Structures are given as C-alpha cells and as structure tokens.
Amino acid sequence: MSLPWSPAAAGEPLVSVVGVDAGGAPPHPAVAPLLAGARLVVGAARHLAAVTVPVGAATVVLGPLAPALDRLVAAVAAGAPAVVLASGDPGFFGIVRRLRATGLPVRVLPAVSSVAAAFARAGLDWDGAAVITAHGRDLRPALNACRALPAVAVLTAPGAGAAEIGAGLAGWPRHLVVAEHLGTDAERVTRTTAEAAAERTWADPHVLLSLAPTAEAGGKLRSGVGPMRTDNQPAAAPAGGWALPESAYAHRDSMITKAEVRALVVARLRPRIGRLVWDVGAGSGSVGIECALLGAAVVAVDRDPAAPVAANAVRHGVHLRVVTGDAPAALRGLPDPDAVFVGGGGTDVLDAVAARRPGRVVVTLAALDRVAPAVHLLRAAGYAVSGSQLAAARLADLPGGSVRLAATNPVVVLTGECP
DSSP: OOOOOOHHHHHSOSEEEEEEOSSOOOOOTTHHHHHHTOSEEEEOHHHHHTSOOOTTOEEEEOSSHHHHHHHHHHHHHTTOOEEEEEESOTTSSSTHHHHHHTTOOEEEEOOOOHHHHHHHHHTOOOTTOEEEEOTTSOHHHHHHHHHHOSEEEEEOBTTBSHHHHHHHTTTSOOEEEEEESTTSTTOEEEEEEHHHHHTSOOOSSEEEEEEOEEEOTTSOEEESOOOOOTTSOTTSSOTTOSSOOGGGSOOSTTOSOOHHHHHHHHHHHOOOTTOEEEEETOTTOHHHHHHHHTTOEEEEEESOTTOTHHHHHHHHTOOOEEEESOTTGGGTTOOOOSEEEEOSOOHHHHHHHHHTOOSEEEEEESOGGGHHHHHHHHHHTTOEEEEEEEOOEEEEEOGGGOEEEEEOOOEEEEEEEOO
16 A cells, blocks of 8 residues: 655655664654654654653554554554654665655654764764665675775674674675664674674674774774775776776786776676675786776685785775685685686686686687687586677877877687576
C-alpha cells in the first residue's frame, strides 16, 4: 500500500522522522511537541524506551518494516500525526528512503549520525572519508573499500562487522576503530588492529573505521585519515585522468603497459569502489595503480622485490597490497578477485587465474604464438573471449618542424568474461 506524494502534502507532513542522537546530545527542541501530539509512534524498542510516548498513542516496535509502513500509511490516510524514531541521521543509510519510496510525506529532524559520532570519539577529521554500509548487503564491497581507501566508515551488521572485516584485511596495513553502543551508558570505543579485531566478538551493530597508516615527520606512523584529494572524493574519477603517460611511472627498460593499451585494459577491467583487482606481473604497477585511482582495491603481484610498483603507488597516493613471488604459487591464499589483469607469465598463470573464477580476465600478449593457447584456455574454462590488436603510432618531431608517426610494438588484448 502506498500514498501519492505531492508538494502540497509535503508542506504539512503528518510523519515526523526523529533521529535519536548517537552522540549523546540533547534532542531537537521540536521533538517534545511532536511526540506530545503524536497518535502513532514507531521505533525500535530501545528508541521507544528512550522517549515519553503520550497516553493514548499507539506504538509499533520495529522488526519487519512492512507492517510498520502499513500502519503509517493508514495513519496518514486518517489524518493522525505519526512519529518515527530512528538512530542518528535517518536520512543517512536510514529509514527516510523507504518512507519516501512508500509515498509518505515526511519531515526529518536528524541527530548526530553514528559515523560522525565515531570519528568524533576517535578525535579525527573525516572530510574525504568514504562511508559504506554492510547492513543487509554482501560484505565484499565494504571490505574492498577498506582495502582500497585510506579512510572508510562501515555501518555493520551481524556477520558483517569488525571481526569479519578484520579477517579480510589480512595483508593490508590498517588501523581500526570500533565504536559500540554509541550514545549510551555502555558506549565503548576501541582502537585495534585488523588481526586483533578478527579474534574478538563485538556488539551488533557497531560502526567500524578503517584507517591506513600515514607517515609523520621523522618517518613515524600514526592512525589517521591521511592525505586526501582536494575535491574530497576519494573514489571518484582521478583529477589527473587515467591512461597516464609512461613518464608518470618509474619503470625498467620501457617494461610498462603503454598508455594506449592501458586505456583499453582499464576499461575492460571496470574498476570501481567495492571491486578487487589483481595485477599479475605488475612491474611498474601502472594498470593496478590506475584501477586504484578509480576506487578499486588492488593486489599487485610481481616476482621481483625491486619492482617499482610500491614506489609508484606512493607517488600516485594510492594504497595497493604488493605481493612478491612467482605466480601462480604467489596467488594462493589471496582473496578472490572480481577482475584480473595478466601482464606477465605463461599459460600456467592464466590457468590458475581462471580457476579462481573472476568475472573478468584481461590479458596482454606481444608474442602471437601465445594468443591461440590463451584463447583456448579461457574458453575451456567457460569464459566468452574477445580480443583486438592495438598498434598505436605516436607523433614524433622531424627536423625542420615536420612530424612523423613512430610505431609502438603491437599488443594483443584479450578479455575473458564469465557469462
């Protein structure tokens, strides 16, 4: 059941959504008269216990949302004022979206959100931090955001909280802040490591802050939000673009995926926040770094401990997990990827990658005799394979002010996609 929404109805809303403060601040002055005039009050048991419900007003304890929505729709149809109690800012991953989707006319009196309260308790600024919810959703996008970004707040749920995220952050240097029972007498804020968080039981729900270590003067590490982009959009398209010139990366003997090829490879990998990308045979790490600039979590694998991938990641201000070792052995134990770029290695590496069943596999090959075996292997593994050869020619100056085209080595790009 739903109601039509109109500006006129919204001008005099009958449903007031009131945030119960997660930070312990006093309620908005308008809350008391709204409650006094309410004929229906909806909220979780702990919220109903925290307010004075007027005599004669009906109450609905939130569990399944559908019955409460039906009662609210009926109250509006009858002209009876209603109040909905919610945690913190109910417009922030809260109930306001569902109420509006039902067509209910609402006004909102927010309180301090649990995320703002958690950062405040930790004494940290949070402009530029990403906020992710794991409530009622797959945990992997939230976990990959914590792997990729320097500051992430996660709204948790049972089975998708600090213990599970801590376990999933093995191999990524992160400090965690876990805020339980915010704004109550049982409030507890714990600074811990990912490893320690994985071994504990936490009250549900809680707010988790995942923070990358940042360097202070003197080389010491501290837990903080760290350097942020000036536009405060940590997972938006990078301000400097992508498919950057080779000069943007340290590399050895021109062993780097060229910009023209990288543009297609990154497009095929489809990196974004919440996805995990492997860059196998990373070398300079240019592909993985550009995926990280677009918000993906990245594991870069290279056999050479002197590979410049880590230094390039620092140069571009992204957080990669760098694994040193020979693939395919080095791939064992890594978290399952959403997409994989194979820039080095033989068919044994590609076979090991396909066995992990990522949604997309992108391979670059310079040697034509390797193309057919790679295509057959991916198809045998159940992937639909497409490919193209890129043979770019770049402008080069000639004496006298003329220009010519200088050819780069042709490269075949294969994309395997799970149906």
